[in-house]
Amino acid sequence: MDARPSICGGTYMRDPETVMAPARLGAMHQNRISFVRSLVRKMAQQNWQVTQHDWQLSPQGFGHVIYKLTTLEHVYHLVIFCDEIADEDRNDRVIAEKWDVTFALVYGDVDADLLGCLRANVPLQEAGRNPNKVLVLARANKSVRVFEHLVSHLAKGLQPNVKELAEVGYILRTTAVYGNGKFGISDFGWLESNDDFNQSFSAQMCAVYILREFSLDWIHYIANQQGGDKAVSLDVDLQRYLGIGNATGLGMAPYLINHPCVVDKWLSSRESALTAVLNSLVTGNKREPLQRLLQKALCHLDQIITINEQQQDLNTTAIVELDDLLNKLESVLLQISTWQELVDYSKQYSLETQEILLSCLMEINPDLVDSYETKMNCDESLNLPSGKRIEDLLAVLESRYRWAIDTDFKQPENNYWFWYRSQDKEEPRLGVRGEEPGEDRELPLDIGRQVYRLYHELLICKPNMQLAEFLVLHPQYRAISRRVWTLGNKDMGEIQMNVLHKTALPMHLLRCKLAVFGATKFDPRSERWVRVTFFQGAPLLNEIHDGEWLFPLLPTHSLNQAVAEGETS
Amino acid sequence: MIVSYNELTAVVNKAFLGMRRTCGEADIIANMVAGLQMVGLNGIGHFNNAAQFLTAEKDCPVDIFTTNDGGLVVDLHGCSLACHLPVVIDYAIEKMVNKKHLTIELKNCHNRWLAYNELVKLAAKGLACKAQWNNGSSPQNTLYILNQGCVSPELFLSDHLDLAGSALHDMTIQLSVKSFDITGYSAGYTRHIKSSELNRALRDTWHDGILVDDAEWETLKQTATALLVENSKQSLKGAGELAHSLR
Numbered sequence A: 001m002d003a004r005p006s007i008c009g010g011t012y013m014r015d016p017e018t019v020m021a022p023a024r025l026g027a028m029h030q031n032r033i034s035f036v037r038s039l040v041r042k043m044a045q046q047n048w049q050v051t052q053h054d055w056q057l058s059p060q061g062f063g064h065v066i067y068k069l070t071t072l073e074h075v076y077h078l079v080i081f082c083d084e085i086a087d088e089d090r091n092d093r094v095i096a097e098k099w100d101v102t103f104a105l106v107y108g109d110v111d112a113d114l115l116g117c118l119r120a121n122v123p124l125q126e127a128g129r130n131p132n133k134v135l136v137l138a139r140a141n142k143s144v145r146v147f148e149h150l151v152s153h154l155a156k157g158l159q160p161n162v163k164e165l166a167e168v169g170y171i172l173r174t175t176a177v178y179g180n181g182k183f184g185i186s187d188f189g190w191l192e193s194n195d196d197f198n199q200s201f202s203a204q205m206c207a208v209y210i211l212r213e214f215s216l217d218w219i220h221y222i223a224n225q226q227g228g229d230k231a232v233s234l235d236v237d238l239q240r241y242l243g244i245g246n247a248t249g250l251g252m253a254p255y256l257i258n259h260p261c262v263v264d265k266w267l268s269s270r271e272s273a274l275t276a277v278l279n280s281l282v283t284g285n286k287r288e289p290l291q292r293l294l295q296k297a298l299c300h301l302d303q304i305i306t307i308n309e310q311q312q313d314l315n316t317t318a319i320v321e322l323d324d325l326l327n328k329l330e331s332v333l334l335q336i337s338t339w340q341e342l343v344d345y346s347k348q349y350s351l352e353t354q355e356i357l358l359s360c361l362m363e364i365n366p367d368l369v370d371s372y373e374t375k376m377n378c379d380e381s382l383n384l385p386s387g388k389r390i391e392d393l394l395a396v397l398e399s400r401y402r403w404a405i406d407t408d409f410k411q412p413e414n415n416y417w418f419w420y421r422s423q424d425k426e427e428p429r430l431g432v433r434g435e436e437p438g439e440d441r442e443l444p445l446d447i448g449r450q451v452y453r454l455y456h457e458l459l460i461c462k463p464n465m466q467l468a469e470f471l472v473l474h475p476q477y478r479a480i481s482r483r484v485w486t487l488g489n490k491d492m493g494e495i496q497m498n499v500l501h502k503t504a505l506p507m508h509l510l511r512c513k514l515a516v517f518g519a520t521k522f523d524p525r526s527e528r529w530v531r532v533t534f535f536q537g538a539p540l541l542n543e544i545h546d547g548e549w550l551f552p553l554l555p556t557h558s559l560n561q562a563v564a565e566g567e568t569s
Numbered sequence B: 001m002i003v004s005y006n007e008l009t010a011v012v013n014k015a016f017l018g019m020r021r022t023c024g025e026a027d028i029i030a031n032m033v034a035g036l037q038m039v040g041l042n043g044i045g046h047f048n049n050a051a052q053f054l055t056a057e058k059d060c061p062v063d064i065f066t067t068n069d070g071g072l073v074v075d076l077h078g079c080s081l082a083c084h085l086p087v088v089i090d091y092a093i094e095k096m097v098n099k100k101h102l103t104i105e106l107k108n109c110h111n112r113w114l115a116y117n118e119l120v121k122l123a124a125k126g127l128a129c130k131a132q133w134n135n136g137s138s139p140q141n142t143l144y145i146l147n148q149g150c151v152s153p154e155l156f157l158s159d160h161l162d163l164a165g166s167a168l169h170d171m172t173i174q175l176s177v178k179s180f181d182i183t184g185y186s187a188g189y190t191r192h193i194k195s196s197e198l199n200r201a202l203r204d205t206w207h208d209g210i211l212v213d214d215a216e217w218e219t220l221k222q223t224a225t226a227l228l229v230e231n232s233k234q235s236l237k238g239a240g241e242l243a244h245s246l247r
Helices: A035-045 A112-127 A144-155 A162-168 A202-230 A236-241 A252-258 A260-278 A284-303 A309-335 A339-348 A351-363 A366-374 A390-400 A447-459 A467-473 A475-488 A506-517 A556-568 B005-018 B026-038 B043-054 B085-095 B112-125 B195-208 B214-227 B233-237
Strands: A003-005 A012-014 A049-057 A063-070 A075-082 A101-107 A134-142 A170-178 A243-248 A417-421 A428-432 A520-524 A530-534 B063-066 B072-080 B101-110 B128-135 B140-146 B154-158 B171-176 B191-193
Touching: A012 A260, A035 A202, A035 A366, A035 A506, A049 A202, A063 A112, A063 A202, A075 A112, A075 A202, A101 A112, A101 A202, A112 A134, A134 A144, A134 A202, A144 A162, A144 A170, A144 A202, A162 A236, A170 A202, A202 A243, A202 A530, A243 A506, A252 A260, A252 A506, A260 A339, A260 A351, A260 A366, A260 A475, A260 A506, A284 A309, A284 A351, A309 A339, A309 A351, A309 A520, A339 A351, A390 A447, A390 A467, A390 A475, A447 A475, A467 A475, A467 B085, A475 B026, A475 B085, A506 A520, A506 A530, B005 B026, B005 B043, B005 B214, B026 B043, B026 B112, B026 B195, B043 B072, B043 B112, B043 B214, B063 B085, B072 B085, B085 B101, B085 B112, B085 B171, B101 B112, B112 B128, B112 B140, B112 B171
Parallel strands: A170 A243, B072 B101
Antiparallel strands: A003 A012, A049 A063, A063 A075, A075 A101, A101 A134, A134 A170, A243 A530, A417 A428, A520 A530, B063 B072, B101 B171, B128 B140, B128 B171, B140 B154, B154 B191
């Protein structure tokens, strides 16, 4: 059974057990309401302007740069500091202390005093304190190989070797993009009344999008410094192909567990949009766009280079399956009436392929999907209403938390890991229970186990006992009871994953969040951290439009031209 | 210095989790502290004060008794009110069914200022609330009245403390479906913090950030480090191996 009655216009919505299964979340792709997509649409529709406001770089490319962003009502500045650092200081981990580039998105104007304050604090990242006018604080490192390859070629008047670009896909790679009050910057609570950035993570995405423009301006500037009259600009299609990399570790997983209402909202809004699409009738004019997108997805996967064998296998399987689906698509479409039937047909394929199809179906139905982009925010409070009894909570547990109450937490494999925060910049870590230190300071991310314990405590009480009375006697269960009640009564609710299990993969959680953000090109570097790319294939700032840029591809003519030039160089 | 709401709640959350208490909800206590701090009533100071004693306090449920007139008497066994008030309020609201008024007498408790934010929430449930307590360590009588439809309470303070017959570790909370007579109840108090002042402070704080005392902030951050696990070879490997050669 995969569907249940929904509040979505009397139509049927997929079951949370299907949608919130970790493996499926770990196969998600960008879609039209992912944050990068809705941001670029808004920038295009409202004609936001970005200009170089101040360019104070040495010939070697060190110093600071300021971009000015003008929206309908406000002005912002992205202040970027470029510092010379040793190769050994350049790493992807949160515990790093130096970066090639650090930057801040600031509300309003930046005068000399503010710039001095930012200069003293932004390059320090977590070790600095920033004013409340700062909305986003972040840092990035160069892909040294791509950076040097691009500069050296452009300075000599040559286009780069496309293979070098394809392998990486970006010039700069962020390792943290902080918002919402971190290190003294502005709370999201304040931004909620700001029409420009009142959507979750939109300020962060905007800062990264402008950083992408800077990464291109930066290599052009240095190439010009080195090559003078000989220097050329990077082929514009290749510029478009380059995004911003991101390296993400375990830190995202606790975010998803600690913000369950946010996760529910993200997934239920996507699901509502998808439901509107899946219940609509298949029409002939959608066939060609769908074929084109599926073909694009196939090529996109084919062009992804990942060192992770498992991801490579998943991509290879999806390539074969997409080819099969494309071959059969025309005849399948003749036999079905709604897109739901096509999704049902795709269940013979891997989750990667199924999720690609879902993103494609959303892409070709902007009229049904785009309005959900403004439905991604939520009230995060977890509440228990008055008047509830033990039996009411038991009913929720038995209908929505089967994944937890059916797990035997007496078995060691179900308690294998414990989560903790290390002294290194308070980074979240996984330790093996009974083997590693820190179990006495375990973080309460064990939602499945807490639910299991609550359930068994409730079972020994009288079903008609008031919940409030139970909690007076057992106050330690109030937090998990609030969570169960709140999430158990939401459309999608919890991610259905025991994060303590020996085989639990935090990677699924990371990918889910990154897909909601709008990342592409998932390249796991281990089970615990992943590299992705943002804004790859997105329009450049001087050509911004709200058209589709799902599944970015290397530009064909640039590929041919650059390969030819690379061969002659 | 200025801190953000998110920063403040995150650090209180960690500080409380680091105490490893079974009673008390870290997210709610964090909101108690932030709610009090944002209106300028020294939430961090009150939490820091509580933190000195929390780990040594009993960690057990409260005892609730019903009086002859249907009111509640709650013995907190010398514990912080922050750890138990939400449970008590839930229980009291259940007992309010078919009643217009309920009195809760909280006995043997500490950190009564931290009740501020939880009591504010009652307005959303359509209840008016009046709370009173006497403090011994810095002698003061406090009266908190939150009438229906209000976002913030009217606060009344008096430095005159009549110790005879006054319990210094108790608090009385009255819930009512009707608003309280503020003028009548506040007679004799020497200082009035108006609801409008608290509302203004709250609005300004959201815009400008939260002003905190540097020393109090450092104390709070230090308390929060109890949760952290010292570095080890294993933890340094941590969230993934070093980046491979795609630089």
